Amino acid sequence: MRFFRRLPFQTKLIVSLILVIVLTTVLGYLLIHTAINRAFSDFAKHSMGNQDQVFRQMLVEYYARTGSWDGLDRLFLRNRDLLPFVVADANGIIVSAPQFHLVGHKLSRSDLAAGLPIVVGGETVGTLLSRRALKLRDPIEKHFLGTVTVSLWISAVIVSLIGILLSIFLFRQLTGPLKRLNAAAGDIARGDLSSRVKVHSQDELGHLAESFNEMAASLQKSEQAKRRMIADVSHELRTPISVVRTGLEAMRDGLLEATPANIAALHDKILLTTRLVGDLQQLALADAGRLSIHKEALDLNELVERIRATIGVELEDREVALHVDLPVDLPRVNADRQRIEQVLLNLLANAMRYTTSGGTISIAAKSVDENMVQVSIRDSGTGLSKQDLEHVFDRFYRADAARTRETDGSTGAGLGLAIAKALVEAHGGRIWAENVPTGGACFHFTLSTV
Ligand SMILES: Nc1ncnc2c1ncn2[C@@H]1O[C@H](COP(=O)(O)OP(=O)(O)O)[C@@H](O)[C@H]1O
Ligand SMILES: [Mg+2]
Numbered sequence: 001m002r003f004f005r006r007l008p009f010q011t012k013l014i015v016s017l018i019l020v021i022v023l024t025t026v027l028g029y030l031l032i033h034t035a036i037n038r039a040f041s042d043f044a045k046h047s048m049g050n051q052d053q054v055f056r057q058m059l060v061e062y063y064a065r066t067g068s069w070d071g072l073d074r075l076f077l078r079n080r081d082l083l084p085f086v087v088a089d090a091n092g093i094i095v096s097a098p099q100f101h102l103v104g105h106k107l108s109r110s111d112l113a114a115g116l117p118i119v120v121g122g123e124t125v126g127t128l129l130s131r132r133a134l135k136l137r138d139p140i141e142k143h144f145l146g147t148v149t150v151s152l153w154i155s156a157v158i159v160s161l162i163g164i165l166l167s168i169f170l171f172r173q174l175t176g177p178l179k180r181l182n183a184a185a186g187d188i189a190r191g192d193l194s195s196r197v198k199v200h201s202q203d204e205l206g207h208l209a210e211s212f213n214e215m216a217a218s219l220q221k222s223e224q225a226k227r228r229m230i231a232d233v234s235h236e237l238r239t240p241i242s243v244v245r246t247g248l249e250a251m252r253d254g255l256l257e258a259t260p261a262n263i264a265a266l267h268d269k270i271l272l273t274t275r276l277v278g279d280l281q282q283l284a285l286a287d288a289g290r291l292s293i294h295k296e297a298l299d300l301n302e303l304v305e306r307i308r309a310t311i312g313v314e315l316e317d318r319e320v321a322l323h324v325d326l327p328v329d330l331p332r333v334n335a336d337r338q339r340i341e342q343v344l345l346n347l348l349a350n351a352m353r354y355t356t357s358g359g360t361i362s363i364a365a366k367s368v369d370e371n372m373v374q375v376s377i378r379d380s381g382t383g384l385s386k387q388d389l390e391h392v393f394d395r396f397y398r399a400d401a402a403r404t405r406e407t408d409g410s411t412g413a414g415l416g417l418a419i420a421k422a423l424v425e426a427h428g429g430r431i432w433a434e435n436v437p438t439g440g441a442c443f444h445f446t447l448s449t450v
Helices: 001-004 009-047 051-066 109-111 141-187 204-252 260-288 300-318 337-353 386-391 415-425
Strands: 086-091 094-096 116-120 123-130 296-298 322-324 332-337 360-369 372-379 429-434 441-448
Touching: 009 051, 009 141, 051 116, 051 123, 109 123, 141 204, 204 260, 260 360, 260 415, 296 337, 300 322, 300 337, 300 360, 332 337, 337 360, 337 372, 337 415, 337 441, 386 429, 415 429, 415 441
Parallel strands: 322 360
Antiparallel strands: 086 094, 086 123, 116 123, 296 332, 360 372, 372 441, 429 441
């Protein structure tokens, strides 16, 4: 069994099928062989004809008279060869036969079945058998049975061979997809994530191959995302760090004066990288599901008023109007005050960036149903292109990659919306973007009520 377990799957299948084939052919052979023998014995029984009835009657009388078979054989001593019958006693032991050496042999049950029972006083005291029934067959019969046996053997061997060849062919067909799956799995394990299986059958193996390909594709996608992320992060960090480095080196070498203004400029870059690293850390925490959210009954009216006060000066500078449209009886939401403030600030920072002077930004909120509030931030800016709509929430996505970084509280690295999305989703809410018909973009997110 242990040896069998170590065999390749295909070999196991083939070995099992060969066993089945050989067993069924041998069994078939045995069945046919016994059937032929049985038919022959029946034939022999019938061919005993009338003669045996007479002889049986004689035997019945003999037994009835003597009470045993003792002495019966002696009656035939002289002309034993002429005796067409064999007589066995109640135990199946031959008491008289055409050949002397047969006397005393025990007959098998099947041999006895082919004979005529000798009944005396309601009791079977012996059996009368023809020569044929005992396979004391004549040469022609022997020859016939021999031929039948040989052809039976030959057909059994041919049938087995055909079965075995057919099963090897079939199993090759069946196990082909498995081999391909195995090869593809090996590729993936070695790091070739582009490997796929070509299996088109509609059966379980086909479904397995399909799932395998899906798994490989998602692995490849996340691997690519990881690579892109690392590339983006290093790219975003390199610029401010090299600015700071060059500035410091210039000061060290006396090329740049260490004035408070120059130092402040470098300090700004440091702040930028710090924020970027903070943003990345926040996203990493959100990915791991470890973003701490301290929920409280949050009054959105109050939060929005506070934010309006914070950004009021900047709005005025830009000559952008802010409309706030929150019902006074808006239910409180179950949310983390700081996190939601960050979501709103990220959305407002974008809105302000894309709204030119004379434009309007509006903050609105409404109850969608008993346990959900929807907040919307709308601007009258450029709006979102079709590609933007698909990707704005992706990490490091910026519609205009060459845009100059601004000090609007965001790093400008394309992480603002990704973070807003992570924060809203950590609250169990949903965030999405759309264009407004009158021009401009609108961002909505939902929060559950207390
Ligand atoms: N209100 C808006 N109007 C037009 N485009 C926007 C708006 N908000 C976001 N976007 C687009 O989505 C991109 C991603 O925004 P965000 O994730 O906040 O990154 P960042 O602000 O650093 O560019 C922006 O670069 C911009 O192309
Ligand atoms: Mg932004």
